[in-house]
Amino acid sequence: MYDADRLAVIFARRLRDEKMAISTGSVALFVSAISELDPADRDSLYWAGRAVLVKAPEDIDTFDRIFRSVWLGQPQDAPPAAMAVQESVDESEPEAGGAGLQSSTTTTAARYSPVEVLRGKDFGEYTAADFVSAQRLMADFRTSAAMRxxxxxxxxxxxxxxxxxxxxxxxxxxxxxxxxxxxxxxxxxxxxRRLVLLCDVSGSMDPYSRALLRFSQAAVAARRRVEAFTMGTRLTRLTRELLSRDPDEALRRAGAAVLDWSGGTRLGESLRDYNDEWGMRGMSRGAVVVILSDGCERGDPCVIAEQMARLSRVAHKVVWVNPLKASPGYAPLAQGMAAALPYTDEFVEGHNLDALGDLIDIISK
Incomplete structure (x- = not known):
């Protein structure tokens, strides 16, 4: 095991010994985060660990003390690592003027790890490098539907x-x-319960569809009883294509199978095809159905209302994930979204990794 990975496991064990609640998933996420960092950059390691492992304010002192002991080799009564970061920035601050504001901005930026920044970043603002890093984090997602x-x-x-x-x-x-x-x-x-994922790949979802399809692939590859479809101008079943453990290969196969990528939007017709061919034949019965879409519809919104009503009668739970919901001042005014809401059990955001983490919690309940 790589030295930094071994230290991360020891670090987590020490925190657990101090009665901190550290889940296995959090440890895996921390190990994944430090693989993206320079092991010699202790400040970045500190903020990455604090962002992932600290769940309550009262645990910060314990975290600081164990971090100094494990990662810095310092006595546990040394100045906290957080203070060291703050002081190193404050010492270079001018007393007044515009440069002081710039230094203050640097101080604020130092308080967030690269992983924390990535988790809060909108998928629509991702660079190619961001997406590669996000793929590694999504590989650690463990999507578990509610039990029955x-x-x-x-x-x-x-x-x-x-x-x-x-x-x-x-x-x-x-x-x-x-x-x-x-x-x-x-x-x-x-x-x-069976988990069914219906991902909108129409043109209006271009900034988000790739990341959401990667989320779907992680769910399909990680467990059984998961089905994945795309919706645009037609319905396409992608469960077989997304079964590959290699996300790049899975997305390549999915891209070849989806013929209406970035095309028009016929959500109502796609939902009707799903209900007729799959849902009413048993796939949706008692299942958790997740629709990942912005709700934009070029067809008759009455069709969406009718098909959502059919779906809600047989599914255990219907969750609608709309990346636009996180936008300031958002209101579900799109005709398709307004027609679907009365038949939706949960209406949530899906614009970044943190939002997808919240979605996993909702699916499991």
Whole structure:
């Protein structure tokens, strides 16, 4: 293991020993972040770790103390690393004038790690390098839909949350002269709900469709019972193309399969095709359905309302992800969006990595 990666794991273990809540996903994200940084740049390592691992203000002092010990080799009563960054910038500040404002801006910028900046950056503003870095972070996403009871049963050791298993109880009684001395119980097994992702690839979604399709690929490749489609002027199923663990290869195959990329928008017709061919035949039943679209529609919005109503009746949850929702002053005035909202359980943003992290939390509930 690379030395910085090994130190990151040790660092996380030390934080857990101090009663900080550090998830495995957070550790993986921190390791991914430091792979993009210069290991000798301790300031960047500090802010990357603080952005990813610190969840509560009261944990900052503990984080600072353990960071000094693990990464700097300093006694735990040395000045906090955060203060060292602040002081190194403040010392170069002029006393007055415009240069002071510039130095203040530098101080503010030093408080954010590159990963934190990338997570908050709008997909529409991404450079090619940003997208490559974002792909690595999305590879760590673990999309898990809510659990549901299945028809399968399993023996239960405890009576709580279980039901009597009459057949097993009778079989046991035959071994004891017909007396049901030991009762048997069973409980239903749990399995994740199916997750269905419908991604709009029309021209109006150009700034976001590539990143959202990469999110869909990460979900499909990471677990079973995930289906992915694109919507534009037609419906295209992409589950098979996105199964590849290599995101570049998966997106290349998807690009070849989607014939209406950056074309017109027929959301209502695409939803109708999905419902008729897949959804009403069982794919949507009890599933979490996620629609990633800005809601712009060139067709009849009444078709969207009709198809969303059909979808909402069979799905466990319908989530609409609109990247434009994060825009200042946004209101769902697009005809398609307004028609769909009454049949949507969750209406969320999807313009950056942080928003997709929130989406994962919603899907899992």
């Amino acid at each position: 009871r299945s028809r399968r049963r399993r023996p239960a050791a405890w009576r709580r949350h279980s039901q009597p298993d009459i057949r097993a109880t009778v079989r046991r009684a035959l071994r004891t002269g017909g007396e049901p001395i030991r009762r048997a119980w069973y409980a239903p097994t749990l399995q994740p």
